[in-house]
Amino acid sequence: MPGKLKVKIVAGRHLPVMDRASDLTDAFVEVKFGNTTFKTDVYLKSLNPQWNSEWFKFEVDDEDLQDEPLQITVLDHDTYSANDAIGKVYIDIDPLLYSEAATVISGWFPIYDTIHGIRGEINVVVKVDLFNDLNRFRQSSCGVKFFCTTSIPKCYRAVIIHGFVEELVVNEDPEYQWIDRIRTPRASNEARQRLISLMSGELQRKIGLKVLEMRGNAVVGYLQCFDLEGESGLVVRAIGTACTLDKLSSPAAFLPACNSPSKEMKEIPFNEDPNPNTHSSGPSTPLKNQTYSFSPSKSYSRQSSSSDTDLSLTPKTGMGSGSAGKEGGPFKALLRQQTQSALEQRGGSPHRFCRRREFPFFTLTAFPPGFLVHVGGVVSARSVKLLDRIHNPAFVGIMGNTRSYKLLDWNSFNSDEPETRDAWWAEIRQEIKSHAKALGCHAVVGYSESTSICEEVCILSASGTAAVLNPRFLQDGTVEGCLEQRLEENLPTRCGFCHIPYDELNMPFPAHLTYCYNCRKQKVPDVLFTTIDLPTDATVIGKGCLIQARLCRLKKKAQAEANATAISNLLPFMEYEVHTQLMNKLKLKGMNALFGLRIQITVGENMLMGLASATGVYLAALPTPGGIQIAGKTPNDGSYEQHISHMQKKINDTIAKNKELYEINPPEISEEIIGSPIPEPRQRSRLLRSQSESSDEVTELDLSHGKKDAFVLEIDDTDAMEDVHSLLTDVPPPSGFYSCNTEIMPGINNWTSEIQMFTSVRVIRLSSLNLTNQALNKNFNDLCENLLKSLYFKLRSMIPCCLCHVNFTVSLPEDELIQVTVTAVAITFDKNQALQTTKTPVEKSLQRASTDNEELLQFPLELCSDSLPSHPFPPAKEHLESASSNSGIPAAQRATSVDYSSFADRCSSWIELIKLKAQTIRRGSIKTTVTVEKASPVGDGNFRNRSAPPCANSTVGVVKMTPLSFIPGAKITKYLGIINMFFIRETTSLREEGGVSGFLHAFIAEVFAMVRAHVAALGGNAVVSYIMKQCVFMENPNKNQAQCLINVSGDAVVFVRESDLEVVSSQQPTTNCQSSCTEGEVTT
């Protein structure tokens, strides 16, 4: 299956001076793919060489096309000594292999050197000719599209969501090969970068094959991670969700299909009871004051490597499907059966897959409407492994000796290593699956996996949200789209996903159930924790906020097995405390649900860190949370009592304040409707006062807490006291700021277009003297709080704004170092609209209808943008002309040459900006031209446009980056492919580069620049779902050295501003149905 890869090296610019004598460089370029290398001529004595090479052609298998990166090395020719490397560019050519993505990669790429950073740029054009028709295309894994986005990408429609795909590959880490002792750091870094690039290519190809076997055509929510296991190797693993996607712009299929259902949709939820079979025999024994979903002692395996794997299957997991299936409501049972059969049908299909265990997991966090039926709660599993135990004897034998061997063929040794790792993950996934079953669910959504490695100990973690899904989406063979399915389906109401999927009589854990506050028919838990984004149709009261639980535990330094045992002994307590903290903080905020929950446990030499982040919201369907009640152990001491009551007051005040801050004012509901739950005998007998006994009186006095039971905190020792104190130390963000770790902030929906993505890294050194758990906790807490405060301060110019997708990562690079990395995006919003109070259900439904409309409109909008390039956009040009003549530079001067004039324009516009900041009209017009240029790849004339003189490319301007799956105020018109880049940077002159901060600051800025350049070369203007998956920083200040590894990924896209679309449509003289649609859309 050959394909032809064609590469042309056009020019370089801003090269570094390599010859001190002449202050110039004699540069040439090596282009390498697989084992074939081509060279350009040497361009003598220039820092801006113009090679204009011929087309270098590589004839290769498409397997290689997927695995191998294109490697471009820029060198300085030296007659007498060896040629000096200036730097390299790795180009992933995968985006060229999809039929609909980029057709050419062309642009200026920063030339990167692992020791010196960016050293100039090189202009490269890359094309691929695949010798195949569309049919052939389908046979290889080339055609499979990959998306990092954890929802159905914006311009696609999910026909079928197939399910979980995973793969991992293992290799030896070049950094630990014997040869590393004799080669330069540069060579070692480059070997590592290249290897990882190769491994990701291979991994992606293998996953692609699996997707094709499942008859899908895309992977959504693709998450690829590296485990740097040190001596024992390097693991690259990936998970994702296989889907069959349909591009939305196939007009015939879409418009008619979509029109009718969306109309229906508006009515269904309100007029009909979707669950006619509601069981009335609700059990009258809800249990109180218990945490919801995972009983910590059971939700992960306590495995050290020595223990047997089956420990993880707790007794409870057995009862899940059987009992629930029988005794649960018929509707639920039906759903469950359908889901199961849908899932099993696939598992049993005569593919290679049947040999493997099928996991009903979905890495998606947001779903098409109707997909999610019920949500059970968070399921998680952890396992502690010893890395040095995995090698087979032969491997260990060789590794054990010094590495003075001949070059080894590692693949032969590693052949069964992936199996070992596979088995580990399979174990964990099995456990997750059984936890989900215990919750009466057959699927896990918002699923993710992670590892934390310290020396030879590795904690594997997996978590997700147990859920019941609508089986229609999962079935094979449904050619008609999901939209039609939605028609027939009895959809659950907006509160449906809150309803418990498990059986009340046989609850997997003690929980407090009430009737749903929305439909009053089904039972809901008192709190709901999930790892997914807030469903779009959920009714939320007020705004959400970021809630974090932070925890450190000291641990003795130990070796191998003892260490693993110590860690696995600590884990349950960590999980329990993290959970308790989350619950307390949630109550303190007056909220009742967590979304996007992510618990990260990090292992270090002498401590364990736990960091849980989630977005708290008040779901209208769930009961009002109770307050927090403080109970002393010995209530006889008068001053102690006083202290307690003082604390209680403080807590009550905080809750009241938070409710005001987050605008939580749920409508009052009279007791009769709800039906007061019958008080239960307490589980915790040590409770002195039962809140429910006195609930009637309290209701009158303390409205702010609502009518529900208070959450009781017992203060029986200083630790507990400490906990209460720490609860109160969290400072709310300054006014005008909101923060959340989900895609968007619940309760804010009027985003303006300004976004600022950022990464912030902090490392603190603990003083080793006072290392107690308490001091450690305080340090860690301060670190996180200060970091947040700094962010608020830095971004104060964007107020009012919201920090979205706040992603904290903790690592423990050394004994006394804690590193926290935060990536997030600040988005501004319109304050006036944001101040609108909670939407009533009616408003909500209107809004929903309008979002449906929006879906409808997607097609017409695209038509508009498609037709864009055919218009020569005279109005914008005129603006430019008039603008630059305003600016005082004579037109004649501009006319001298194209190149020059473009600069004069730019220059004049800059200068003018200085002089006339307020000239907004003009600025607007420039923006239009720029985006028009960017949007042009949509049309057919794109190639001409991009292969225009290189300097035209520099006008690409700003490439937006965001961790979100969308860009506010803009429409994504095209996905160009996945960006997955891995960089190493090393320095031996740390002080000269501005110390650790200067070094890392520059490196991250360079990584951003390289990501932007690659996106621009693909013809894109933004990266969505951007994520910095790894930022491993190591320093040795004594040796003046530092090294850093960064791995980033995201989806390259083309977006068009909605305002531009509007302009274009209004410019069209023949206002047809389409453009009126656009206007209608904008006004809604």
Add this chain to the structure above:
Amino acid sequence: MTSELDIFVGNTTLIDEDVYRLWLDGYSVTDAVALRVRSGILEQTGATAAVLQSDTMDHYRTFHMLERLLHLLHQLIFQIPPSRLTVYPFWMGLTQPSESPARPRQTPFPLFYGGYYAFDEAFVREVLGKKLSKGTKKDLDDISTKTGITLKSCRRQFDNFKRVFKVVEEMRGSLVDNIQQHFLLSDRLARDYAAIVFFANNRFETGKKKLQYLSFGDFAFCAELMIQNWTLGAVGEAPTDPDSQMDDMDMDLDKEFLQDLKELKVLVADKDLLDLHKSLVCTALRGKLGVFSEMEANFKNLSRGLVNVAAKLTHNKDVRDLFVDLVEKFVEPCRSDHWPLSDVRFFLNQYSASVHSLDGFRHQALWDRYMGTLRGCLLRLYHD
């Protein structure tokens, strides 16, 4: 607990103008933090001192990186078409105007740039007309003490002058345009730099005590007039032979013109011509001038002064002393007789116009080229 590392990197670089100003002014991080605290920012934002410290450090680091970038920009300047320069802001993720949402505190690259090249009047006044070489750099310490501008800031400003001088020194064409295009400066700033470069190139003396009353603006005004009228570029003759060793069009005074100025000497050397000139001026101004009698008494001295200045300009040393001479020979005598500015204007207008009526004088065009500029300069220089 000590902070080892603390960074913030945005996809677009945010520049806080207040911190930027402090950095430009050469304050250390500690001083900058103290100044920011004093500005009341903590109360406004509710931030802590630690946050402020971290923020300031971060900005300083960013500015440092941008500074290196700027210098790189000029190292490359001769090799590439100017349009390519725009790539650098792109690297750093600085917003460009087409994208700028016009938030007050987000400085797009040009503003950063302009800010970097901004200078203090007090500083420029000290180095104006001096040779921009290393020798002068040693004096920066003294200037810093004298003006109260931090040494760091002095160094930046001085290096900027030097950098601009070096780049445009070898260039043809309009000085202002060259500066504007290669340094992406605002029109105003480019004109100022043109003046600085022009003064440095011709080494005009500006430091004498009797010139202390003049501001940089005064000199810049004169420089502009002189560039427009007295340089080679002013004649508008494109060099016919591009390979010939031409003088810099805008930076050097037109040698031929200076040589010709000797011809004007006849105006004072020829007694008849001088008397005729005087009577023409006096007739025209009688009754119109408040200081008529003083003018009448001083006419010959003044005229001799102005013409002699012109005749001497062939010598480099006299060119350097141009402003000293003008002040000594014209400004000071008039000032001591308390001429109002309006009278000076009347006089100078009449003085230059009357020459046209002198039949024996053949260098009318030369006179106009000389006197047109000089009149403008003198009027600007004539104040307290």
